[in-house]
Amino acid sequence: MLPLIPTVDDLAADPVTHHYDDMIAPSGLTNMLGTVRVDHDLTAVSAVQFPPVSQGLTQTAVLFVDGRLFASYGVPVTHEWRPDRVVRRAVLGELTIETTTVCVPGSQAVAIDIAVSSSVARSVVIGLSAAARVTRSASAWLDAESPSEPDAVAVADGALEFSSADAGAWSVQGLLGGTAALSGVAESEEFDLGIGGNGRGGDLTVTLEVPAGGTARTSYVQAVGTTASAARATYASVVADVPADVAASEEFWNRQLSAAFTPGNGEFSGSLPVLETASEPLRRIYWWAALGVIWFRRDYEGNVLGRSYDTLMPNYWGTTTFIWDYSLSSISHALLDPAEMRNQLRHWISLDIHSHFGTSSLTGGPVGRWYSVNDYAMIRLVHDYVRLTGDVEFLSERVGDTTVGESVQEWATAWKALRRDTDLADYGEIDNLLECVSSYTHEVASLNAANVWSMRTAASLADLQGSSSEATALRASASELLPSVVARYLPGEGVFSAGQPDGTQLAVRHCYDFSVVGTTIADDLTPAVRAEMVEFFQRELQTDNWMRALSPWDPDASYSVRPDHQWNGAYPAWPADAGRALAALGAPGVLLDWLPGLAQTANQGPMGQAHFVEEAVPGINGGARKAPPQLPYIIDWACSSSGAWIELVIEALFGVSVTTDGTVTAAGCVAGIDPSAVLRGLRVGGESYDVHADGRVVAASA
Numbered sequence: 001m002l003p004l005i006p007t008v009d010d011l012a013a014d015p016v017t018h019h020y021d022d023m024i025a026p027s028g029l030t031n032m033l034g035t036v037r038v039d040h041d042l043t044a045v046s047a048v049q050f051p052p053v054s055q056g057l058t059q060t061a062v063l064f065v066d067g068r069l070f071a072s073y074g075v076p077v078t079h080e081w082r083p084d085r086v087v088r089r090a091v092l093g094e095l096t097i098e099t100t101t102v103c104v105p106g107s108q109a110v111a112i113d114i115a116v117s118s119s120v121a122r123s124v125v126i127g128l129s130a131a132a133r134v135t136r137s138a139s140a141w142l143d144a145e146s147p148s149e150p151d152a153v154a155v156a157d158g159a160l161e162f163s164s165a166d167a168g169a170w171s172v173q174g175l176l177g178g179t180a181a182l183s184g185v186a187e188s189e190e191f192d193l194g195i196g197g198n199g200r201g202g203d204l205t206v207t208l209e210v211p212a213g214g215t216a217r218t219s220y221v222q223a224v225g226t227t228a229s230a231a232r233a234t235y236a237s238v239v240a241d242v243p244a245d246v247a248a249s250e251e252f253w254n255r256q257l258s259a260a261f262t263p264g265n266g267e268f269s270g271s272l273p274v275l276e277t278a279s280e281p282l283r284r285i286y287w288w289a290a291l292g293v294i295w296f297r298r299d300y301e302g303n304v305l306g307r308s309y310d311t312l313m314p315n316y317w318g319t320t321t322f323i324w325d326y327s328l329s330s331i332s333h334a335l336l337d338p339a340e341m342r343n344q345l346r347h348w349i350s351l352d353i354h355s356h357f358g359t360s361s362l363t364g365g366p367v368g369r370w371y372s373v374n375d376y377a378m379i380r381l382v383h384d385y386v387r388l389t390g391d392v393e394f395l396s397e398r399v400g401d402t403t404v405g406e407s408v409q410e411w412a413t414a415w416k417a418l419r420r421d422t423d424l425a426d427y428g429e430i431d432n433l434l435e436c437v438s439s440y441t442h443e444v445a446s447l448n449a450a451n452v453w454s455m456r457t458a459a460s461l462a463d464l465q466g467s468s469s470e471a472t473a474l475r476a477s478a479s480e481l482l483p484s485v486v487a488r489y490l491p492g493e494g495v496f497s498a499g500q501p502d503g504t505q506l507a508v509r510h511c512y513d514f515s516v517v518g519t520t521i522a523d524d525l526t527p528a529v530r531a532e533m534v535e536f537f538q539r540e541l542q543t544d545n546w547m548r549a550l551s552p553w554d555p556d557a558s559y560s561v562r563p564d565h566q567w568n569g570a571y572p573a574w575p576a577d578a579g580r581a582l583a584a585l586g587a588p589g590v591l592l593d594w595l596p597g598l599a600q601t602a603n604q605g606p607m608g609q610a611h612f613v614e615e616a617v618p619g620i621n622g623g624a625r626k627a628p629p630q631l632p633y634i635i636d637w638a639c640s641s642s643g644a645w646i647e648l649v650i651e652a653l654f655g656v657s658v659t660t661d662g663t664v665t666a667a668g669c670v671a672g673i674d675p676s677a678v679l680r681g682l683r684v685g686g687e688s689y690d691v692h693a694d695g696r697v698v699a700a701s702a
Contacts (some may be wrong), residue, residue, distance in 0.1 A: 001139050001156070001207045002276070002277070002278060002283075003283075004126050004274045004276060005257065005259070005261045005262075006257050006273065006274070006290075006534050007254050007257060008082045008083045008084045008250055008257070009082070010082055011082065011084045011257070011266070011287060011288070011291050011605075012080065013080070013081040013082070013603060013604050014603045014604065014606045014620065014621045015056075015077050015078050015079070015080045015539075016078065016079050016080075016554065016604070016620060017077070017078040017079075018079075019074070019077075019193065019504075020038070020040055020041075020071045020075060021040070021076070021383065021629060022039070023625070024079075024543075024616055024628065025079045025164045025312075025608060025625075025626040025627060025628045025629065025635070025637045026038055026039050026046070026628075026629070026637065027079065027086055027605055027637055028042065028313050028314030028315075028605075028637050028638055029086060029101065029102065029110075029314075030103055030104045030105070030295060030313065030560045031103035031104060031106070031249070031252065031298050032109060032297050032300075033050055033103075033106070033107075033298070033299065033300045033301075033677075034048070034049050034050030034103065034108060034224075034275070034297060034300065034648045035047065035048075035049050035313045035314040035318065036048045036049070036103055036110045036314060037105070037315060037637070038079070038081075038086040038088070038101050038316040039055075039091060040077060040097075040377040041062060041063045041070050041077065041088075041113055042077060042088045042090055042097050042099045042114075043061045043062070043063040043088075043128055043220060044059055044060070044061050044062045044063060044069060044112055045059070045060060045061055045112075045222070046058060046060075046129075046213050046314075047061055047146070047220055047314050047315060047318075048060070048110055048132075048171075048224065049146055049318050050108035050224050050300065051135055051300045051318070051319050051361070051362055052136050052137070052169075052226065052302055052362060053108070053132045053135070053169045053170075053171075053224045053225065053303065054071060054134070054136075054137065054141060054169075054185070054196050054227060054318065055132055055135065055146070055148045055149050055169075055171070055217050056133055056135040056145050056146055056147065056148030056194070057145055057300075057315060058126075058128050058131055058148055058199070058226050059131065060129075060131045060132060060201075060222065061084055061112070061128045061129075061130060061173070061204075061220055061222070061261075062087060062128065062129040062635040063127070063128060064094070064125075064126075064127035064128070064350045065092060065097070065124065065126065065127075067125060067126070067127065068182065068472075070090075070092075070503075073092055074546045075089065075091065075092055075433070077089070077090045078090070078240070081254075081604070081605045082253075083253040083257070083291060083295070083605075084098070084102060084249040084250045084252065084253040084254075085100050085101060085102050085246060085249060086101045087099070087100050087101075087251070088101070090217045094118050094119045094120050094122075095116060095117070095118050095124065095534040096116075096117040096118075096582060097114070097115070097116050097117075097212075098115045098117075098485065099112050099113065099114050099115070099397060100112065100113040100115075100246050101246040101285075102245060102246050102249040103249065104238050104245045104248070104249065105233050105248050105249055105251075105252035105420040107167075107223070107238055107245075107349055107555075108224050108225055108230075108231075108234055109221060109222065109223040109224070109234050109235070109238045109316075109416070110221070110222045110237050110566050111219060111220070111242045111245045111246070112217050112219065112220040112221075112242070112364040113217065113219055113241075113242045113246055113326055114126065114217060114219060114220060115215050115216075115217050116208050116210055116215065116216050116217070117210065117213075117214065117215045118210040118211075118213075118214070119212065119213065119214065120212050120224040121209075121210065121211050122210055122523075123186075123207055123208070123209055123210070124207070124208045125206075125207050125208075126175070126178075126203065126205070126206050126207075126208060126215070126218060128175060128203070128204040128205075128220060129172045129200055129203055129207045130160050130180075130201050130202050130203065130204055131162075131199040131200060132151050132153070132171035132173065132222075133148035133149055133150065133162075133167050133170035133199070133328065134148075134149075134151055134152055134161035134163070134170060134171045134224055135148055135149040135166065135168075136148050136166075136168040136226055136340065137313050137362075137504070139360050139362075139363060139365075140320075140360035140363040140365050140367060140477075140637070141232065141317075141318055141319050141320065141360065141362065141367075142360075142368075142545050144315075144317055144320050144634075145315075145316065146310055146315040146319075149164055149165065150165075150254075151163055151164055151171070151201070153182060153201040153202055154164070154182075155180045155181065155182060155202065156178055156450075157178055157519055158174055158178065159171050159172050159174030159181060159202060159235065160172070160174065160180045160182075160202040160204065160656060161202075161228070161231075161232075162201060163228065164279075167227075168226055168229070168468050169224070169225075169226060170224060170226070170227065170228050170230070170231035170232075171222060171223070171224045171435075172206060172221075172223045172224075172232055172234075172235040173204065173220070173221065173222045174220070174221060174223070174235065174239060175204040175205070175206045175219070175220055175225075176206070176218045176219040176220075176221075176242070177205070177206050177218055178204050178205055178206030178218065179205050179206070180202055180203070180204050180205075181202055181203050181205070182202045182203075183201060183202050183203060183699060184597040190492060191621060192259075198644050200394075203222070203668055205219045210404040214220070214337060216476065216605075218226055219239060220236075220241035221235055221238045221239040221242065223235035223238060223562050225525035232382045233553070238445075245424075245602075249341075255267070256294055257290075257294070257660070258338060259264075259271075259482055260272055260290055260294055261273075261274050261290075261625075261681075263681060263683070263688070264684065265290055268336050268337045268481075269337050269338055269339035269340065269489050269581065270334075270336050270337055270338045270683060271335070271336065271683065272290055272332070272336050272646065272679065273335070273336050273650070273679045273681045273683075273691075274679070274680045274681055275287075275677070275679060275680075276676075276678040276679075276680055277674045277675050277676075277677040277678075277679065278674050278676060278677075279674040279677065280599070281363075281375070281576055281595050281596045281598075281599030281675060282595065282599075282649070282653070282670070282674060282677065283402065284599045285598060285599050285602055285645055285648075285649065286596065286645070286646065286649050287291060287650075288602035288606070288607065288642070288645065289332070289576075289607075289642050289643060289644075289645030289646045289649070290332075290336075290646065291329070291606055291640075291642075292572075292606040292607050292638065292639070292640065292642025292643065292645075293309070293329055293332045293333070293336060293640060293642060293643040293646070294336075295313075295488050295638060295640070296309045296310045296311065296638075296640040297309055298310050298314065298319070298361060299462065301626075302362065302363065303361045304361060304363060305340075305343055305344065305347060305359075305360075305361055305364070306343070307337075307343075308321055308332070308340070308344065308361040308699055309326065309329075309338045309340070309344075309640055310361070310367055311325045311326070311358065311639065311640050311641075312636040312638070312639055312641065313636065313637065313638050314636070314637060314638075314641070315629045315636045315637065316629070316634075317358075317367075319360050319361045319362050320358045320359070320360055320361075320367045320368075320632070321358050321359055321361065322358040322371075323348060323353065323357060323358055323371065323373075323374050323377050323378065324357065324371050324373045324374070324377050324592070324641055325573075325639065325641045326344070326381070326640070327373075327376075327378070327379075327380050328577070328641035328644045329383050329466030329640060329641055329642065329643020329644060329645060329646070329647075330381050330384040330385075330571040330643070330647070331384050331388065331643070331647045331650060331651070332384045332643030332646045332647070333384075333385075333525075333643065334384045334388040334389060335388060335682075336659035338385065338388070338389045338391075341385055341392065342385065342389075343383070345381055345382060345404075346380075346397075346399050347359065347364065347384065347479060348378065348397040349378075349400070349404060350399050351366060351408050352366075353374045353375070353378055353411075354370050354374065354375075354414070355370055355651065356368050356369065356370065357371040357374075357606060361672035367604075369431060369432070369696040370428075370432060371433075372427035372428055372431060372432045372433055373433075373447060373450075374411075375411040375412070375414045375415065375453070375454065375635035376411075376447060376450040376454055377407075378407075378411050378495065379408055379411050379412060379428075379454045379457055379458060380457075382394075382395075382404060382407075382408055382461070383457050383460075383461065383660070385407075385653040386461065386660065387658045387659065387660050387661075387662060388658060388683070388684055388685075389685065390662050390684070390686060392464050392465075395408070395461060395465055395466065396507060397463065399403055400547045400694060405462065405465050405467070407459050407460065408461055409458050409470060409474070410447045410460075410524050411451065411454065411458075412437070412451075412455045412457070412458035412474060413418075413452045413455070413474075414460035414478065415447075415448070418606075420501065421503075422443065422484070423480075423481060423483075423484035423497060424443040424448045424484055424485065425447065425448055425451065426441065426442045426443055426499075426501070427442060427444055427447050428441065428442070429441050429442075429445070432433040434510070434512065434565040435512060435562070435565065435699055436559065436562040436564070436565050437550055437556055437560070437565055437566065438560075438616050439498065439506045439554070439555070439556040440498060440507055440508050440510055440512070440556075441498060441500070442498055442499055442500050442501060443488075443498055443499030443500075444512075444513065445489075445497075445498070445509070445513045445516075445517055446509075446512045446515075446516035446517060447516070448484075448485045448488075449485050449516055449517045449520045449521045450516055450520050451481060452478045452481055452482050452484075452485060452520065452521050452524075453477075453478075453520035453521065454657045455474040455475065455477050455478040455481075456474070456475060457638060458474050458477050459471040459472075459474035459475045459478075460660040461660055462474065463660070464660050464661065468500075473603070474552075482521065482524055485517075486520070486524065486525065486529075488505070489529055490507055490524075491529075491532075492532060493507070493536065494514075494535055494536025494537070494539075495507055495508065495509050495513065495514075495530040495532075495533075495536055496508065496513045496517065496531045507553065507554075508556075508620075509536070509540060509550065509553060509555070509577055510549065510550050510551070511537075511541050511548070511549050511550070511570065511574050512549075512565075512574075513549065513576075514533060514536070514537055514578060514581055515574065515577035515578050515580070515581045516577075516581075517533070517577075517578070518581025518584050518585050519577060519581050521586055522581070522584035522586075523583050523584075525585075527545065527586070527606060530585040530586055531585075531586075531670075533585055534582060534585050534587040534590060535588075536551075537578065537581075537582070537590075538570050538590060539554055540552070541578070542564040542578075542590075542594065543613045543614065543615070543624075543626050543692065544613075544614075544623035545597040545598060545600045545601050545614070545619065545622065545623060546569065546570060546597075546601055546611050546613050546614075547570045547574060547578060547613070548563045548566075548567050548568070548569070548613055549564065549566060549567070549569065549570040549571060549574055550565065550566050550567045551567065554567070560632075560652045561610050561611070561632050561633065562632070562634065562635070563610040563611070563613075563616065563627045563633060563635060563640070564609055564610035564635060565678070567613075567615035567616075567693055568612055568613060568615070569610045569611055569612040569613055569616060569624070570610060570611065570697035571609065571628060571639070571641070572607040572608060572609065572611070572614075572639050572641055572642055572644070573597055573642075573644035575643040576644035576645040576647065576648040577644055579591045579594065579598075579647075579652055580647065580648055580652040582594075582650060582652075583655075583669060584695055585650075588652075588668075588669035588672070589672070591652065591653075591669065592635060592673055593667060595673065600619075600621075600622040600623045600624075601623040601624040602623070603620065603621055603622070603623040604620060604623060604625075604626050604644060605637070605638065606637075606638040606639075607639065607642045607645075608626035608635060608636065608637055608638060608639060609635045609636040609637075609638070610626075610627045610628070610635045611623075611624035611625060611626055611627065612624060612625045612626075613625055648678075650679065650682070652669070652697060653668050653669060653670040654666055654668040654670050654677075654679055654691050654693070655667040655668025655669065655670075656668070656679070656682065656697075658684055658693055662684055662687075664682075664689055664691075664697050665695075665697060666692075666695045666696070666697050667695050668692045668693070668695070670693045671694060674693060675693050675694070676693065677692075677693040678690055678691065678692050679691040685702065687699050687701065688700040
């Protein structure tokens, strides 16, 4: 029988073997309370964050074997990631060292089980260089890297205790059965990173007696807290039985995965439909997408929203939810956790969405600058929430001085205030848009096409409330704007131009125009235009297992090497959105042919903030390689917009259409890869539907 619900084994990444400082993105772990980055060597971890305690990207538990820095031996290390753990393994002469790292469920702690095997009987000295920069910020974490500060450090009960200057943040670190000593490099109050350094707070050491052909074990634990007593209690509880903590992590993550596909579960306020398919690539993509949403749930104590979904991890923007990225997983949130989505939407509506790109779950306050996409993103979110939950009353709910429905109408027409001397809205400079494409500025086709869709969508929502005059006016404005958007198309090229303040037009060969135009106004384009857009995508953007965000034939391809939006890779939602555009533009066969290659990239854990195309960096076991966090790439290991792939499966492959009044139909292309495929338990309003590959939609009550 084919599996219907994944386990941690089903979502295990391919083993990756690498040497020190290879082009590998260090992986992350979470227990939904905090996060940790798992580094190259066998024990080192960085960015141990459990809000409200942060410490930037500080690395600790750097491994020494028999007094020598492990990394200096030059041996390859193999990493095996699963949702619940990372297993690291290396062979060092007659020794085999294997470690298993977990974020301990229900605790503000990271634990590592360390197993040393030997072909001959011998003593092995395991040493860890420990550091911490724990702090508790009084405000939101407003920079990409979370706050940190120099800590005091002391030895207590065989462990190292690090504390912030105000004693509001603590880190306790130790080795089971080991000893602890201060580094002696500086007085504890002077402990700092140094120039280009990581810092040394102290050393943890244990001597293991390894029998011939046998194994000896120890455990490393880091526990954090806002008081010394809390951190000490957590440390003592976890270090007492790390193998049990490892087993608990597996059980925790299998429970989360099962709950995500089970109606009435105790973990989420909704559930995702179960995919029944004989197609391994389709199943792999769908499960990969689901994990990438679940992965970002944050339930830590002190979260002002109670629950939220972060956007990136484990390196950057911890505790921040970006409006844009959240909207790219809009359908996923509406199905999986509608109560959280409703709460998040109310929170954003209570703020000025034209003044920031996201909000902090620590304070509820704004983070960052304005992103031009915000109006479109918010309409998409409210639309998906209302049509999938059937909560029409949400539109009448008052948030601040306006109702939600009135806010939707304001967002739908906000573009009019951004016009200069043309009919199109000017969406600002590079930092308001794609950040690393200097020509993608001002009157871009994507968001102006989205304005047409937004006004039409706002009209449909107004109809639900009986506001027919407002709906009529919105549709009329959409019809008036449409010709000006289409006029920016460059015949024969498949791309659009972006109008600049001086009146010039810059041709831009970026996937965002292709995807947004294709998913918002495809039916308004002529067959010739649709065909040319598809030809452009295949010719200049598509690769076997991923895509380029920007065509290498675009002059701006020399501007940046950030692979989320440039020629050398793409942000994780872009292939999914491009796939939806292909279907909408009348090229479902191109999408179906592409799927097996895309599925190969689902082999490195949750999808990254960007993956490289293989022209830039060779892939990993057939998958497009995740980009790393260091300069000049500054790309995080995982990104929440993976929910866009759930939308690809539901709305493009199965062709599901849900109108604002909850009517469900289907006319997709999934039969081209599996004519027996079924989406079971798609929740719309108070009804559950099974959607079949042949287009049949069967209600559970039928």
